[in-house]
Amino acid sequence: xxxxxxxxxxxxxxxxxxxxxxxxxxxxxxxxxxxxxxxxxxxxxxxxxxxxxxxxxxxxxxxxxxxxxxxxxxxxxxxxxxxxxxxxxxxxxxxxxxxxxxxxxxxxxxxxxxxxxxxxxxxxxxxxxxxxxxxxxxxxxxxxxxxxxxxxxxxxxxxxxxxxxxxxxxxxxxxxxxxxxxxxxxxxxxxxxxxxxxxxxxxxxxxxxxxxxxxxxxxxxxxxxxxxxxxxxxxxxxxxxxxxxxxxxxxxxxxxxxxxxxxxxxxxxxxxxxxxxxxxxxxxxxxxxxxxxxxxxxxxxxxxxxxxxxxxxxxxxxxxxxxxxxxxxxx
Numbered sequence: 001x002x003x004x005x006x007x008x009x010x011x012x013x014x015x016x017x018x019x020x021x022x023x024x025x026x027x028x029x030x031x032x033x034x035x036x037x038x039x040x041x042x043x044x045x046x047x048x049x050x051x052x053x054x055x056x057x058x059x060x061x062x063x064x065x066x067x068x069x070x071x072x073x074x075x076x077x078x079x080x081x082x083x084x085x086x087x088x089x090x091x092x093x094x095x096x097x098x099x100x101x102x103x104x105x106x107x108x109x110x111x112x113x114x115x116x117x118x119x120x121x122x123x124x125x126x127x128x129x130x131x132x133x134x135x136x137x138x139x140x141x142x143x144x145x146x147x148x149x150x151x152x153x154x155x156x157x158x159x160x161x162x163x164x165x166x167x168x169x170x171x172x173x174x175x176x177x178x179x180x181x182x183x184x185x186x187x188x189x190x191x192x193x194x195x196x197x198x199x200x201x202x203x204x205x206x207x208x209x210x211x212x213x214x215x216x217x218x219x220x221x222x223x224x225x226x227x228x229x230x231x232x233x234x235x236x237x238x239x240x241x242x243x244x245x246x247x248x249x250x251x252x253x254x255x256x257x258x259x260x261x262x263x264x265x266x267x268x269x270x271x272x273x274x275x276x277x278x279x280x281x282x283x284x285x286x287x288x289x290x291x292x293x294x295x296x297x298x299x300x301x302x303x304x305x306x307x308x309x310x311x312x313x314x315x316x317x318x319x320x321x322x323x324x325x326x327x328x329x330x331x
Contacts, residue, residue: 001025002026003020004030004067006030006070009031010070011173013031017040027044030059031048057100065106067209068108072137074281076136086140098155102156105158105159106209107145111162111296113162120294121296122297124228125302138287152223156218157223159227161208162227163229179245182250186283188256188257191256191293193238195296197234197296198233198298201315208307211307211309212227215308221306225302227303230297230311234295246323247323267286
């Protein structure tokens, strides 16, 4: 098939592109900045910004499917930019699929769309969207996911995937930030670190996208639905963090702050950040404080049943691969 991947130079986007190319699909990538060496041989570069009128239309021409991974991620920042990319950009992608006759759309969402700051243990897809998001990212992703699923119909089949805490070799978000804080001595647990959380090894997250694509068609059992995607191995957050630190040869995190203190600090950091118009992200936010102090792990039975999804790479194997990659980067 001929596939368009938006956000194809991002961490998960690159993995999806590579997997498609490896199996012989024709791949076109649209992203705001081309990264040298980020695209496999033979992959077509379209360039552009999905949030700009016409960019997605041009890139979607002649495609059989669109994987929409482009998004503005983060824990803070002007809501207008999150809305421009995550909501308005998604509207333009849906419109491009319709105008160009693309019959399938796979959307990359996040479990944060249903997270309301409280524990989520074994939650499945019946969990409602949160009515109170603590950050612009989950709020706009929830709105975009609704748009994608509502667009499902006889001429355009859509599905949304919700991978949780994607990590592994090539990670340019979670792992580097965690290691940077550990090396700077600013890493803290929020609470005792016993709250169980799910995570997803990068290869498993990419597999889920191709499985969803292959089973997606108008009227198929997966059309119009959202699916949680994880490794199916929830761990205490403190253990997960310590295992990532160990992969980099760093000691365990032994310092902590209470959830209440972290939440209050998040409010202060967010306020100061907003008033000063600072670039970057605050050290702590209310959303991050809740994410780090609550349980959030999910039932992936629906993905197993409908998508044929099965995590091929365990956390143990993934950690070994991550350690080898980090060691290679130091060499």
